[in-house]
Amino acid sequence: MNTPTSTQSAKLSIFQRSTSQALELVKSRVWIWPLIAVGLIMVMAFFAQYMVEKQLKREIEDQLTVVLNTVKEGQTRWFADQKKEVLAVASDTRLVAPVSRLSEILANSDDPFVLREEEGQKQIQDVLEPYDDVFEFIAYNVISPEGQVLASNDSYLIGLKVPSYEERPFKRVLNGEVVITHPFRSELPLPDLGKESDPTTRRSQEIMCAAAPIRKADGEIIAVLSMRLDPQDVFCRFLDLAQVGESGETYAFNDEGVMLSSSRFDEELIGMGLLPDQPQVSSMLTLEIRDPGVNMTTGGRPKLKRSEQPLTQMAQSAISRESGVNVEGYSDYRGVPVVGAWMWIEEYDYGLTTELDRDEAYRSLIMLRWIFRGLIGLILVTSVILIIATHFVRKLQKSMAQVVTEFQEMGQYQVMEKIGQGGMGAVYKAQHSLMRRPTAIKTLDPDKAGAEAMARFEREVQLTCRLNHPNTIGIYDYGRTPKGMFYYAMEYIEGITLEDLVKRYGALPEGRVIYLMSQVCGSLLEAHSIGLIHRDIKPANVMVTHRGGQPDMVKVLDFGLVKNLKSADQANLTQEQSILGTPLYMAPEEIESSEHADQRADIYALGAVIYYLLTGRPPFTGTSVSEIIMHQLHTLPDPPSEVSLNKISSEMDKLVLSCLDKNPEKRPESVKELVRSMRRSPAVEAWGYNQAEKWWSENVVFEQLDETDFQQESAQTREVAQTVINYQNRETEPDHLNKT
Template identity: 40%
Template sequence: MRWPWNLFKNGHASANASPSAVRMTWATSRVGRSISRTGLLLRKQLWVFPLLAIAFLGLGGFFVRAAIERTMKNNLGSQLQTLLGVETSMLQTWFKVQEANALAQANDAQVREQIEELLKLTDPDAGEVTTGTLRTSPIHKLIHKELAPTLSTHDYFGYFVSDKTGTIISSDAPELIGVAERPIQIEQLVAKVLNGDTVVIPPVASRVLMKDENGKLRSGVPTMWVCAPVRDATFQPIAVLGLRIRPEREFTGILQLGQFGESGETYAFDHTGRMVSNSRFDESLALLGLIPDEAGQHSLLNVLVRDPGGDLTAGYRPTQRRAKLPLTHMAAEALAGRDGIDLEGYRDYRGVPVVGAWAFLPHYQIGIATEIDRAEAFRPLAILQWTFAGLQTLLALAAVAIFVFSIIVARMQRAAQKAALETQKLGQYTLEKKLGSGAMGIVYKGHHAVLRRPTAIKMLQVDRVNEGTIERFEREVQLTCQLNHPNTVAIYDYGRTPEGLFYYAMEYLDGIDLQALVEKYGPQPEGRVIRILEQICGSLYEAHSLGLVHRDIKPANIMLNRRGGEPDVAKVLDFGLVKAVDEEKQTNLTAAGSLTGTPLYMSPEAIQSPNSVDPRSDLYAVGAVGYYLLTGKPVFDAQNIVDLCQRHVTEIPVVPSVRLGRAVSPELEAALMACLEKSRAKRPQTGRDLAASLSRVPTSQSWSIDEADAWWGRHERSVITGKPSDTAVPPAGSAITSTASYAQTVVTNE
């Protein structure tokens, strides 16, 4: 298996091939061309787009989810309210039917006549009647005979008749006759019945042995009663007739019609919070221990509608007995008389988060709830969320994959670039030796393959290539190529190798920069200073005429050379910070408000508002360079950059004559001080104006060609070779490019 880094090996080269040949084979291979094509990927940073897509998808998903959730809640709320209303209406209709049946039987003439006969037997004025005598009365058979058709037709499972004292005087269960304690809890309702109301009593547990749904006799059988008043001839209530209803039949059956989905159910509960209908989850409730795990046991009357505090179906177990747990949110609201709906979610009697609607029927003392598990109710929303999460995950993986691929390709590209450098070949140029390097740039001495002339070749540091440096590097060469003045460094050519190395070739200078000149040889004569400044003014005048501002004029960016037999030829270098004053977009390469230039030579406006610099800002720097050449010291000395910048903005410089301690031509001193004015309006307005002022200095001709030739004759060897060694002066070759000085002194936004 071949990994990407194996491409850097010489697997395709013969054993006898030289390392250089091997690297050249790689650089010109199909892989090398592929890497060149991926330059767009690296420059554009395409891995960012999936991240942006994730952000937009997340934002869109948020609003889409919110809109869908609102719609779902509205629809769900409407469905719950509708179902609850239908169930409530059906139950109320059923209740009225039961009340009508009981009232009809209580007002039947034969039934009423026989009950009146029984009441005479229990009348204290008729003498004492024993329970045995009451139970053996033939009247019970007559009452049973009259009620039998109704009991059979309407599915009633028994009856009782009680007098005003609550003593049962007749029943289908003979053992109850004569018992004063009622078999059901009707204490709160008997008064209403005796006052003429017909009442349906919610399911309660029987206190006597009764047959359950399986025909087995036991106590605690769920029982409902519908009770109606029995009236005498004067229409006054004299007794209570109760008909027994099996709640697990029609009552629970009506509520079970409200089951929907996988978890939706409708159930009833009484005023104590006890469930009085069967749950659809009886099987799981038995497994959870909420109802006895026995045949015939149901949730009816066995489940308290209380909040266990956690999801029992997920393994949660409460730390309190169920009777001490609080009512569920629904039950608490209903028993407080507040009908309502909750779509945010609350825990039901199983502890499962649900949404629901509820109502309480005070006339019957029961509450009705319609609920569905929240997870099921909002399942479409969850699916939507999972879909968005899946898409975001895929996009994140895509971003990571693209990013990793970019890193791999970037490393391959850097390796290819280094391999290309090791071949000592850049396009048509052969590299001979490294002259110097700085923070971002590196300079080689080389020559053109055909022309053979010495050339300085500048390129970006391989390990520091990014979108900003490439753009700045290209801009530097494009702007510098527009300049043709003999005192501006000449650009011969520029291009990009298949491996993505951007470079440009410029004239090779073997002189010395002004910084090194002063450090090594001290302050310069007035005539020489004037001659150098005039040449700088000529170079800048051309740049300013084209709308370009250098912004980094300083001694290290000006080379002094012997060119074409002419001594002291100045060359202005490094237009890397040049600003196109007529193109606002060019200023965007430098962050707003950033400090660009070298603080020792920066104008006040370049410090205060960098984007407002103009040609007069360069002339301030020219004056500062002249001051340095003349005195051997910068205009201002300071302990830190902040102090230095403050002095440029507010402080008047000491005149050169005072700084030197000897006389200086007043005209030269005036020209330099005019350049250093805080107000741009008081400075020379163009490079040509400054050059004209310098030409009028009496000492402007004091530095002759002969003197310049003599100086170069004495020092040319040390300037070119750097010998004898001087620790204060860097090798002249490194001064060809200003990147070394630039890295040490320039404050930029990079």
């Protein structure tokens, strides 16, 4: 059992150790660069957020402006149409006589109601009723210049005087204008509209009027024709169509800040007490557009009476004859923050606005802000973890050194440096511990490679060991490390692959191609003689070196795909209905069925390599493996002489094209025949020992191939390395382990 003293000592020890590690972390300064990176990322994140917000506000502003202008355009066109229609009706000459008679009777009588029984009423009705069917008018009134109703389809109104007549827009009509009013509340009692309404029940109604002067032939104005319109049916139609999203609405209002249309929130307004709870109640001509100072939709109650509350920011600006857009937000008549655009239509004396709840308008921005905050938090957490991890990685480097030491002993070989890395293994430069001979060691990690790759790797060693040709890479030894890492040791060659040779120095002269490829053929001749085909001949698998006093000496590498024509178990090492090799240099029969490929597949690949050396590019190119395969199967290559800038003999042209023939029967029967055919070229004597020695003395190849170049070129080569392609679906899967 721990005593209090021992417990305190343990806690003190932990505290001291933690403090020591923290101080060590601070002193190491590993946190400086991550901190700078975090700062830069945060600045970039905030700048990106600012730009996104700015763009979103611009889009919202454009959307509001477009909606507002569209509604305004629709309403003004409709107003113009109504003016034309009422003017056409008022210009009907059949109205002049009965209206004149009714005016005379009214002037000579003390009782204006005698007009109700006059024959002129029937005559006017017969003229105007057909127009009701054509246009959107629901009632008509003929009014004298003094404001007395001379005729109407509502007999109750005949003889009545229109209150405040001089203040109404009808005075403008007496001056010869055609006028259409915005919605207003009638001062004379009118019956409700609709078939089910009681005609005896009358009340003040929300109406609109289109009015035009009735003139005599000499142009004298004798009366005003006023046609009644239903604002709910026509005026509000455009506004209702402009409702955006869940909360957007477009509405009109007069210069007193009273709404001239219906709100989409009438039911909510009743619950808030802004509208009376009565049947058929509407916000039209009832609701004042005032700012309550609180959000009433969330239960807030204003401190001021409705009459004392100021008009909303939008209403004040519009009534001042200002147009504007506000995407930052202001309170509407419910106290809800909204964004909006507004204008004042001077010709018809009313304001128009479109508004959208700010929360809905910026819903995506709110989500984006949370995402940004989450990313910044993640970056901060990741940075802290990275700093701590970096600190501990340094401490682990010592223990990692022990692992490296374990790796450095592979049998009798000591690893010096890594010279290549694949997906499932690596290639190291090493030396024999006793003989000190430079060696290349190729490894395969069993944890990363599957059983098939392991089998192919081991088969490569076993088959390559049977080859003794000086132009074939030599195998010294193979085995496993204590950790199960499979490896084999082979010749270490300082040189350059044919692929890199062409990339660095361009297409080769025909004589040098013959000189180099004759050695490649010599290597393959031995393999073919014992029933082996390489199946992956390509420029990246052929290395040129200056070795043992011999310039332009060739070494054929990578027998990882070699096929034993005498083995019955060969099919077990490849996938069913699949092909192995590099598509740029693969024979058509290998693509169609790798099971039936023989040594003539290598001859096809040799022809493709010769083509590459002569022209600087493969016979076929494409943007995808599938495209290259289709060329290999169906396209005839251009003769090398038509592609290369170098001079190429007709004999070489014919030989290359025969090697690349789609029909294996038409290719050279063997590499021996291929060599004989190459030697018939007139350029066969153009390149030899002296020319090769001169070239190597003028081109310091090894100094150019530093480690960085090797890694870059190795990565490029791996992209077109051994490929397993399912012929049915054209999928490709690179195997990076066939690189030496």
